[in-house]
Amino acid sequence: MCTCNKKNEYIPYPAKIESVKKESFDTKTFRVRFTDKNLAESFQYKQGQFMEVSILGVGEAPISITSSPSRKGFLEFNIRATGKVTDAIHALKKGDALYLRGPYGNSFPLEELKGKNLYFIAGGIGLAPLRSLINMVMDNRDDFKHVKILYGAKTPADMCFADELEVWKKIPDTEVWLTVDKPCDAWGCSIGVVTELWKETDVHPENAVAIVCGPAIMIKFVTLALKKSGFAGKDIIMTLERYMKCGIGKCGHCNIAGKFVCTDGPVFSYEQVKAFPEKEHVI
Amino acid sequence: MSKMIEKKKIKGLLKEAVKQWHTYVPQKHIGGDVLIAPLPEEAKELEAALDNISLADDDLVISPKDIFFPQLETMFKFKKGEIAETVESSPKLLFGIKSCDLKGILFADEFFKRDFEDAYYLSRANERLIVVIGCINPPRPGACFCTSAKTGPFAEKGFDLQLVDNGESYFVETGSEKGEEFVAKYSGFFQDESGDAEKAVNSIKAKAEKAVELKIEFQKALDLMANDDFIPEEKYKRIGERCVYCGACVYTCPTCTCFNVFDNAKGDEGTRVRIWDACIFEGYTREASGHNPRNQKWLMACRRYEHKLKYDKAKTNMSGCVGCGRCLASCPVDIGMSKFVQEITEDKKIM
Ligand SMILES: Cc1cc2nc3c(=O)[nH]c(=O)nc-3n(C[C@H](O)[C@H](O)[C@H](O)COP(=O)(O)OP(=O)(O)OC[C@H]3O[C@@H](n4cnc5c(N)ncnc54)[C@H](O)[C@@H]3O)c2cc1C
Ligand code: SF4
Ligand code: SF4
Ligand code: FES
Numbered sequence: 001m002c003t004c005n006k007k008n009e010y011i012p013y014p015a016k017i018e019s020v021k022k023e024s025f026d027t028k029t030f031r032v033r034f035t036d037k038n039l040a041e042s043f044q045y046k047q048g049q050f051m052e053v054s055i056l057g058v059g060e061a062p063i064s065i066t067s068s069p070s071r072k073g074f075l076e077f078n079i080r081a082t083g084k085v086t087d088a089i090h091a092l093k094k095g096d097a098l099y100l101r102g103p104y105g106n107s108f109p110l111e112e113l114k115g116k117n118l119y120f121i122a123g124g125i126g127l128a129p130l131r132s133l134i135n136m137v138m139d140n141r142d143d144f145k146h147v148k149i150l151y152g153a154k155t156p157a158d159m160c161f162a163d164e165l166e167v168w169k170k171i172p173d174t175e176v177w178l179t180v181d182k183p184c185d186a187w188g189c190s191i192g193v194v195t196e197l198w199k200e201t202d203v204h205p206e207n208a209v210a211i212v213c214g215p216a217i218m219i220k221f222v223t224l225a226l227k228k229s230g231f232a233g234k235d236i237i238m239t240l241e242r243y244m245k246c247g248i249g250k251c252g253h254c255n256i257a258g259k260f261v262c263t264d265g266p267v268f269s270y271e272q273v274k275a276f277p278e279k280e281h282v283i
Numbered sequence: 284m285s286k287m288i289e290k291k292k293i294k295g296l297l298k299e300a301v302k303q304w305h306t307y308v309p310q311k312h313i314g315g316d317v318l319i320a321p322l323p324e325e326a327k328e329l330e331a332a333l334d335n336i337s338l339a340d341d342d343l344v345i346s347p348k349d350i351f352f353p354q355l356e357t358m359f360k361f362k363k364g365e366i367a368e369t370v371e372s373s374p375k376l377l378f379g380i381k382s383c384d385l386k387g388i389l390f391a392d393e394f395f396k397r398d399f400e401d402a403y404y405l406s407r408a409n410e411r412l413i414v415v416i417g418c419i420n421p422p423r424p425g426a427c428f429c430t431s432a433k434t435g436p437f438a439e440k441g442f443d444l445q446l447v448d449n450g451e452s453y454f455v456e457t458g459s460e461k462g463e464e465f466v467a468k469y470s471g472f473f474q475d476e477s478g479d480a481e482k483a484v485n486s487i488k489a490k491a492e493k494a495v496e497l498k499i500e501f502q503k504a505l506d507l508m509a510n511d512d513f514i515p516e517e518k519y520k521r522i523g524e525r526c527v528y529c530g531a532c533v534y535t536c537p538t539c540t541c542f543n544v545f546d547n548a549k550g551d552e553g554t555r556v557r558i559w560d561a562c563i564f565e566g567y568t569r570e571a572s573g574h575n576p577r578n579q580k581w582l583m584a585c586r587r588y589e590h591k592l593k594y595d596k597a598k599t600n601m602s603g604c605v606g607c608g609r610c611l612a613s614c615p616v617d618i619g620m621s622k623f624v625q626e627i628t629e630d631k632k633i634m
Binding site for chain 2: 007008009010011012014054056057058059060082083086097099215216241242243245246248249250251252253255256257258263277280282
């Protein structure tokens with residue numbers, strides 16, 4: 001046995017699925033609670049962090065915590081079925097076990113966002129990590145100024161958190177703007193990629209921070225649009241995605257430049273990303 | 284310095300040491316390769332193994348990193364949802380490793396300790412004693428460049444004991460209290476030296492330094508790589524085009540520590556294991572969506588050089604390359620760290 005009495009970070013803790021909610025045609029939200037009561041109660045995390053979520057015998061995957069630290073006792077993960085682990089998680093039901101370790105990574109800089117106008121700009125499942133911060137903001141609404149949520153997905157069926165988008169809309173000083181690439185008959189909102197929403201609503205840099213999450217290509221175009229609107233690099237915040245295996249700066253996979261996305265990120269400002277002496281495709 | 288040990292006494296010493304330590308010694312294997320492996324404890328097997336130990340300047344094809352970071356390692360077992368940790372911890376004696384590999388181990392120690400601690404590595408490496416045998420002749424002639432990387436052929440610190448080959452015997456240098464205790468404990472095998480040992484040792488070391496023929500401008504390479512604007516894309520491309528992505532350079536390198544993780548299961552019982560991975564493989568960064576940020580050969584190839592020469596140096600002030608020359612020695616298409624350094628310092632061209 002280990003002679004060091006430190007915690008072994010690679011050992012996950014059992015948790016139970018309390019509910020499963022289908023969000024879009026390929027994503028589900030899993031609400032889970034650690035089996036260990038003390039752990040469930042004492043567990044702390046920050047908005048923007050992720051956990052390594054696993055099924056024993058299948059494997060692990062890094063998944064953002066989509067619930068807000070302001071809502072305690074449980075954790076929520078919004079997961080798209082896209083491969084071995086995520087497909088297997090989708091096959092699970094209420095009462096089944098998941099194994100979790102974390103939380104890992106840095107977080108959205110909450111303090112720096114206070115007193116600011118916030119633009120949340122998300123594509124597809126990119127709303128999942130932002131939702132943690134959005135609900136944190138909604139639960140402390142007075143600390144922040146105007147909030148605009150710009151959300152784009154491929155089709156209406158790809159939109160996540162439909163109920164919550166309705167809830168947020170009704171909160172004072174909060175706007176929700178939606179767009180889809182390909183509409184269906186009942187669609188009442190805009191059509192086109194998320195940057196199309198610039199035509200419909202003001203995106204203004206004054207006292208504002210934009211928080212962006214989505215596929216790499218979407219982040220790239222949104223960043224361009226934000227810069228064109230006058231946002232400084234430090235006021236554009238994004239979460240990066242990289243293949244990950246350990247989540248703790250050891251396996252090497254997630255490295256960009258001299259950084260590990262798992263420990264130095266996943267939240268970076270555009271200013272930081274721009275300074276990476278990188279030749280590879282960062283965003 | 285005050286002790287020496289006769290070469291003919293080494294076997295006896297190891298026989299004793301095996302009782303207390305898992306003793307890792309370079310041994311000749313079938314086929315002739317010399318690999319560092321544990322000595323068996325069973326008397327007959329031990330005798331046979333001791334006949335095969337090789338403490339000359341042999342090429343240890345695989346670096347000793349696998350003693351603390353095995354190529355394949357079980358992280359935990361599980362059965363019906365219950366997890367049982369499988370951390371190994373035993374006292375280990377590394378007898379006869381080279382000075383570059385000592386540096387490699389010290390480098391890996393720091394890496395696995397940094398930020399989140401790696402319980403597996405640290406537990407394996409927790410109790411150990413390292414006996415370095417300095418190289419009189421480079422084990423990989425034409426590939427070793429320890430004198431340029433300032434990692435050998437003799438170690439300056441970090442060892443518990445260092446042996447200096449003096450023909451029929453070794454001079455013994457002590458580098459730590461643990462080393463001293465070891466000599467005291469097995470004092471019967473050691474003897475006081477006579478004559479002017481210091482002078483003799485210095486002259487042996489000076490000769491050994493000269494024997495390392497390959498000299499490259501390593502420091503200049505580190506300085507170049509430290510500059511963010513220095514991106515030798517053409518050179519990376521030439522390397523990338525030649526590399527056959529076999530992984531040999533990564534697997535044999537003492538400081539490459541990347542791994543992958545997967546589960547093995549039958550029913551509700553199984554293990555989670557980790558296995559060495561290589562940044563030069565195409566799948567290393569390929570995400571589930573198919574998106575691969577490092578999707579060109581040259582991007583995969585350059586990663587290794589940048590990581591070791593640029594990022595490791597920036598983060599730890601230690602170069603991530605210890606000059607052992609294994610990458611060049613093992614590469615089927617004759618690429619290696621020294622060749623890259625020669626390229627960027629415009630010493631020689633690869634092709
Ligand atoms: C910080 C972070 C947060 C994430 N948050 C979410 C989220 O909230 N919801 C969600 O659905 N997805 C999220 N992802 C993506 C998710 O991790 C991958 O879709 C998932 O790992 C795919 O695993 P798989 O076994 O199903 O696919 P496979 O293709 O079978 O992948 C095998 C293994 O490769 C690694 N891997 C493959 N693709 C990725 C990837 N894109 N990112 C990281 N590792 C990968 C994982 O270790 C995975 O187990 C996040 C990724 C990162 C890096
Ligand atoms: S990069 Fe090559 S020379 Fe440097 S430590 Fe690794 S194997 Fe040895
Ligand atoms: S040993 Fe040579 S061919 Fe093989 S991966 Fe390394 S550089 Fe490429
Ligand atoms: S995920 Fe392993 S180093 Fe970042």
